[in-house]
Amino acid sequence: MARSTKPKGRVAVRQERNREALVVAGYKVMSRKGIDAATMQEIAEAANVGAGTVYSYFKSKDDLAVAVLERLMHDLALRIEAVTDTFKDPAQVYAFGVRTVIEAATTDLRWKQLLYRSEVMADAMFRRMGPFAIRDLENATKAGRFKVAEAPLTWRMASHAIVGVSLAVTQGQLPYEAQQETVVRLLCMTGIGEAEAVDLANRERPPLPVEGSIPGR
Amino acid sequence: MARSTKPKGRVAVRQERNREALVVAGYKVMSRKGIDAATMQEIAEAANVGAGTVYSYFKSKDDLAVAVLERLMHDLALRIEAVTDTFKDPAQVYAFGVRTVIEAATTDLRWKQLLYRSEVMADAMFRRMGPFAIRDLENATKAGRFKVAEAPLTWRMASHAIVGVSLAVTQGQLPYEAQQETVVRLLCMTGIGEAEAVDLANRERPPLPVEGSIPGR
DNA sequence: ATTCGAAAATGAATGATGTTCAATATCAAT
DNA sequence: ATTGATATTGAACATCATTCATTTTCGAAT
Numbered sequence: 001m002a003r004s005t006k007p008k009g010r011v012a013v014r015q016e017r018n019r020e021a022l023v024v025a026g027y028k029v030m031s032r033k034g035i036d037a038a039t040m041q042e043i044a045e046a047a048n049v050g051a052g053t054v055y056s057y058f059k060s061k062d063d064l065a066v067a068v069l070e071r072l073m074h075d076l077a078l079r080i081e082a083v084t085d086t087f088k089d090p091a092q093v094y095a096f097g098v099r100t101v102i103e104a105a106t107t108d109l110r111w112k113q114l115l116y117r118s119e120v121m122a123d124a125m126f127r128r129m130g131p132f133a134i135r136d137l138e139n140a141t142k143a144g145r146f147k148v149a150e151a152p153l154t155w156r157m158a159s160h161a162i163v164g165v166s167l168a169v170t171q172g173q174l175p176y177e178a179q180q181e182t183v184v185r186l187l188c189m190t191g192i193g194e195a196e197a198v199d200l201a202n203r204e205r206p207p208l209p210v211e212g213s214i215p216g217r
Numbered sequence: 218m219a220r221s222t223k224p225k226g227r228v229a230v231r232q233e234r235n236r237e238a239l240v241v242a243g244y245k246v247m248s249r250k251g252i253d254a255a256t257m258q259e260i261a262e263a264a265n266v267g268a269g270t271v272y273s274y275f276k277s278k279d280d281l282a283v284a285v286l287e288r289l290m291h292d293l294a295l296r297i298e299a300v301t302d303t304f305k306d307p308a309q310v311y312a313f314g315v316r317t318v319i320e321a322a323t324t325d326l327r328w329k330q331l332l333y334r335s336e337v338m339a340d341a342m343f344r345r346m347g348p349f350a351i352r353d354l355e356n357a358t359k360a361g362r363f364k365v366a367e368a369p370l371t372w373r374m375a376s377h378a379i380v381g382v383s384l385a386v387t388q389g390q391l392p393y394e395a396q397q398e399t400v401v402r403l404l405c406m407t408g409i410g411e412a413e414a415v416d417l418a419n420r421e422r423p424p425l426p427v428e429g430s431i432p433g434r
Numbered sequence: 435a436t437t438c439g440a441a442a443a444t445g446a447a448t449g450a451t452g453t454t455c456a457a458t459a460t461c462a463a464t
Numbered sequence: 465a466t467t468g469a470t471a472t473t474g475a476a477c478a479t480c481a482t483t484c485a486t487t488t489t490c491g492a493a494t
Contacts, residue, residue, distance in 0.1 A: 015441095015442080018442090018443090039479090039480065039481085040480075040481060040482080041480080041481095044445095049443080049444090050443055050444040050445055051444080051445060051446095051481095051482090052443070052444055052445065052446095052482085052483075052484080053442080053443055053444070053445095054482095055481095055482070055483080056442065056443075060481080060482085061480095061481065061482090116336070117336075118335055118336035118339070118377075119333070119334075119335035119336065119381075119384060122335070122377075122381055147411045149398060149401075150395070150398050153382070153391065153395050153398055153399065153402070154402055156381055156382060156385055156391070157378035157381060157382060157399065157402055157403075158378075159381065160335075160339075160377040160378050160380065160381030160382075161374035161375075161377050161378045161381075163377065164336075164339055164373055164374060164376065164377030164378075165370070165373060165374060165377075167336060168373055174370065174373070178367070178370050181366060181367050181370055182370065182374065184366075185370070185371055185374055185406045186374075186406075188405055188406050188407070188408050189402045189403075189405050189406045190405070191405050191411040191414075194364045194408040197408075232470095232471080235471090235472095256450085256451065256452085257451075257452060257453080258451080258452095261474095266472080266473090267472055267473040267474055268452095268453090268473080268474060268475090269453085269454075269455080269472070269473055269474065269475095270471080270472055270473070270474095271453095272452095272453070272454080273471065273472075277452080277453085278451095278452065278453090
């Protein structure tokens with residue numbers, strides 16, 4: 001308590017600014033050129049920081065990439081929640097989330113660049129959207145809509161499957177329409193019946209709120 | 218026809234030997250140190266070939282890694298088929314395959330090293346085991362056991378999910394036992410009922426034939 | 435005001451490695 | 465034996481991620 005009211009020193013403020021600037025710069029550069037092609041030099045420049053400074057805040061390039069992706073995932077999770085808050089059917093909450101993530105990953109040009117490192121992307125998705133997704137899975141199970149024994153495991157599988165399908169769509173190996181069927185399969189995974197899964201996947205979706213305060217800037 | 222009976226020139230033979238040697242060497246080195254840590258220099262040496270020669274056969278290090286993984290997947294697919302050939306229930310054929318792949322990826326130390334590049338692994342799995350898995354999915358659907366509209370898409374999702382779970386198990390994020398539940402979820406994905414999925418996942422499995430002629434020697 | 439020093443920032447240097455390419459070797463055909 | 469197309473070679477190159485000796489910053493002590 002005392003800790004939070006005590007005014008932070010200038011150094012501490014500078015530190016926070018730099019970390020923030022680096023995540024924003026990392027997102028900007030990586031989403032434009034892809035994670036691999038983005039150089040630490042360019043990211044540092046975009047953050048108005050020396051090349052070595054990045055390593056005061058992140059252990060490695062991968063570590064920075066994880067931070068960038070987690071930021072992105074967390075933001076999307078919050079935006080999804082803003083919409084699903086009013087949904088009556090807990091199964092539909094989960095369905096909306098899954099559908100929205102796939103759409104973002106295949107539609108948004110910036111996301112496409114970040115997909116390549118699929119295990120990093122899937123991991124960030126698992127971690128940052130997990131608290132929401134797992135809660136939704138459990139809610140729907142309690143309500144008798146799903147039959148999921150291990151929600152975290154189910155969400156882990158879903159994360160990887162979503163990223164995999166998105167990757168395939170962006171590479172032209174799957175048509176854009178595959179998204180619908182993907183949602184059906186992911187819903188089937190929860191033990192809901194086939195027919196209901198199809199129904200859920202095809203319901204109309206309300207629009208998502210605009211991009212949050214974090215990325216883009 | 219004439220083409221295949223005509224004796225191949227010495228150059229052609231040398232070429233085939235080198236390609237083969239490179240895949241074997243790639244497997245040996247990459248499965249020991251991991252794909253990233255394996256250097257082209259070391260692989261070339263293990264294949265008794267100059268460093269530049271690798272690039273006569275493979276466009277890049279990644280290209281070689283893909284060839285190595287595809288070899289591995291193809292071999293496993295054949296070994297699985299040797300067992301499932303006698304199965305009566307087409308659903309059980311698919312279940313056995315899925316279960317066996319997860320087990321290999323999490324048990325075999327050499328596989329673990331190859332998992333890290335998950336999108337490469339998943340892609341190889343999709344491509345090389347696909348013809349078998351897709352056929353099994355379709356057979357089971359025709360037999361009324363599964364209800365899969367798009368078998369290739371379903372297998373793509375499964376590939377990524379399997380690799381993701383295996384990765385998590387090898388990193389200690391999931392217990393070994395998660396495999397069983399993974400199989401259940403993957404079976405649910407096919408539209409089979411929850412109860413039947415559990416049953417299928419827990420049936421006893423016959424042993425797999427020993428490792429094929431291709432990898433490891 | 436001035437001094438002091440710990441923490442933060444810097445950016446040139448380092449090291450490791452994937453890839454290229456000019457030179458060389460191979461070998462079937464003549 | 466000659467030749468030329470093809471394959472091989474490995475030293476040189478270029479690219480970065482990362483390190484670290486030096487410098488800068490800034491709150492606190494005097």
